[in-house]
Amino acid sequence: xxxxxxxxxxxxxxxxxxxxxxxxxxxxxxxxxxxxxxxxxxxxxxxxxxxxxxxxxxxxxxxxxxxxxxxxxxxxxxxxxxxxxxxxxxxxxxxxxxxxxxxxxxxxxxxxxxxxxxxxxxxxxxxxxxxxxxxxxxxxxxxxxxxxxxxxxxxxxxxxxxxxxxxxxxxxxxxxxxxxxxxxxxxxxxxxxxxxxxxxxxxxxxxxxxxxxxxxxxxxxxxxxxxxxxxxxxxxxxxxxxxxxxxxxxxxxxxxxxxxxxxxxxxxxxxxxxxxxxxxxxxxxxxxxxxxxxxxxxxxxxx
Numbered sequence: 001x002x003x004x005x006x007x008x009x010x011x012x013x014x015x016x017x018x019x020x021x022x023x024x025x026x027x028x029x030x031x032x033x034x035x036x037x038x039x040x041x042x043x044x045x046x047x048x049x050x051x052x053x054x055x056x057x058x059x060x061x062x063x064x065x066x067x068x069x070x071x072x073x074x075x076x077x078x079x080x081x082x083x084x085x086x087x088x089x090x091x092x093x094x095x096x097x098x099x100x101x102x103x104x105x106x107x108x109x110x111x112x113x114x115x116x117x118x119x120x121x122x123x124x125x126x127x128x129x130x131x132x133x134x135x136x137x138x139x140x141x142x143x144x145x146x147x148x149x150x151x152x153x154x155x156x157x158x159x160x161x162x163x164x165x166x167x168x169x170x171x172x173x174x175x176x177x178x179x180x181x182x183x184x185x186x187x188x189x190x191x192x193x194x195x196x197x198x199x200x201x202x203x204x205x206x207x208x209x210x211x212x213x214x215x216x217x218x219x220x221x222x223x224x225x226x227x228x229x230x231x232x233x234x235x236x237x238x239x240x241x242x243x244x245x246x247x248x249x250x251x252x253x254x255x256x257x258x259x260x261x262x263x264x265x266x267x268x269x270x271x272x273x274x275x276x277x278x279x280x281x282x283x284x285x286x287x288x289x290x291x292x293x294x295x296x297x298x299x300x301x302x303x
Contacts, residue, residue: 005093012094012153015090016090019083019087020146020149020153024143027139027143028280028284029076030080031143031277031280034073035273047123052071084105084108088109115142118135130191133188133190143280143284155291159296162294163293164241164293165236168236171228172229172290175286176287178221182215183282183283185214189212219256223253248289255282
């Protein structure tokens with residue numbers, strides 16, 4: 001055991017960086033496969049949980065393509081768990097020097113089974129739109145935490161000194177609040193729309209057309225605020241902020257374009273799924289911008 005422990009990284013190395021990135025990619029990927037389950041009407045492809053049927057943990061031929069799609073998404077959870085375990089083990093040896101990485105790896109790892117339980121509840125409640133919405137909220141939270149993990153791996157521990165003026169910090173946090181509101185309203189809007197995940201699943205009963213307009217208001221405000229952030233970052237001469245606000249603005253532009261297209265084309269499945277994945281990318285980019293407001297506690301020599 002001591003020999004194995006001695007082989008673990010004594011500092012942030014390529015193994016830790018690689019699995020940190022894998023954590024973020026996998027968390028976004030499972031949102032895409034989860035969206036595929038819902039948008040193909042496969043939400044009850046495995047009609048119970050944790051088994052796929054009362055007598056089998058795996059899909060059966062009688063369940064057809066919907067069972068395969070739903071079971072495939074469940075299998076991806078085990079990939080997430082494997083990545084989380086490896087990530088946690090990799091930071092064990094540096095848990096005192098980099099407590100931030102240790103805590104993040106632990107919390108993300110614990111969040112995966114919690115996500116599985118909520119996913120099971122969504123099946124047991126016949127895809128209740130509010131439970132499904134909670135499932136997506138936790139997915140976004142795990143994406144945010146995974147983004148923090150990647151950022152800390154490359155930039156080092158959290159600094160205590162702000163690198164921007166107070167007005168820029170306030171605008172950034174206001175923008176992040178707008179992003180959160182946009183995502184939450186989008187979840188409620190989706191819960192009122194046609195893609196329930198199964199023909200027998202209920203909707204939340206709200207006016208979908210009205211919610212689409214309400215959803216667009218904080219989205220456009222977010223774009224306007226991000227443009228101001230990018231201009232401010234350029235004027236302040238902060239390359240890291242310029243990079244991340246530029247990425248954020250590009251994702252927002254894509255999100256707006258996809259949102260407008262899906263509304264005008266009758267919510268085609270591929271665009272709705274793309275919109276879901278972009279929402280997670282939006283949360284990740286916004287997180288990176290917020291993290292860039294402070295100087296690292298020390299230069300990321302290991303990175």
